[in-house]
Amino acid sequence: MKISIGSDHAGFEYKELLREYLTGKKYTVIDEGTYSTEPTDYPDYAAKVAHRVVGNEVDFGIVICGTGLGISIAANKVKGIRAAVVSTAFTAESAKNHNHANIIAFGSRVNTIEEVKEYLEIYMNTKESDALRHVNRVKKIHDLEG
Numbered sequence: 001m002k003i004s005i006g007s008d009h010a011g012f013e014y015k016e017l018l019r020e021y022l023t024g025k026k027y028t029v030i031d032e033g034t035y036s037t038e039p040t041d042y043p044d045y046a047a048k049v050a051h052r053v054v055g056n057e058v059d060f061g062i063v064i065c066g067t068g069l070g071i072s073i074a075a076n077k078v079k080g081i082r083a084a085v086v087s088t089a090f091t092a093e094s095a096k097n098h099n100h101a102n103i104i105a106f107g108s109r110v111n112t113i114e115e116v117k118e119y120l121e122i123y124m125n126t127k128e129s130d131a132l133r134h135v136n137r138v139k140k141i142h143d144l145e146g
Helices: 009-024 042-054 069-075 089-097 113-124 132-144
Strands: 002-007 028-031 060-065 083-085 103-107
Touching (some): 002 009, 002 042, 009 028, 009 060, 009 103, 042 060, 042 069, 042 103, 060 069, 069 083, 089 113
Parallel strands (some): 002 028, 002 060, 060 103, 083 103
């Protein structure tokens, strides 16, 4: 599995820990930055991850900022992206199963790194639902992009 990961300065520590965690599990991880805790702008890293995902260069993306909100909003501006903020086990499962999210966003000021790892595993081990109601809803999201 190939994963793109990016963060702003607030998510830098979690990005580093997740990158190490995933490479330790033998996943290929493309680190899109940032590479320090120096203040930076989350849209830059959201765009890098999002473009890898829509370009089919990776299986999915992970983005991290302080809340997960701003970086997910930025990622969702890229056509073809369905970025979901994940902050519970239920949202991790639903993001993949119901919404077919191709990027998950975490908030370093919202969850502990242990929780984030748990939710990441739930997301990665959940299948996208092929139930017609979910497929139709994802299609309607796609249709909104024009």
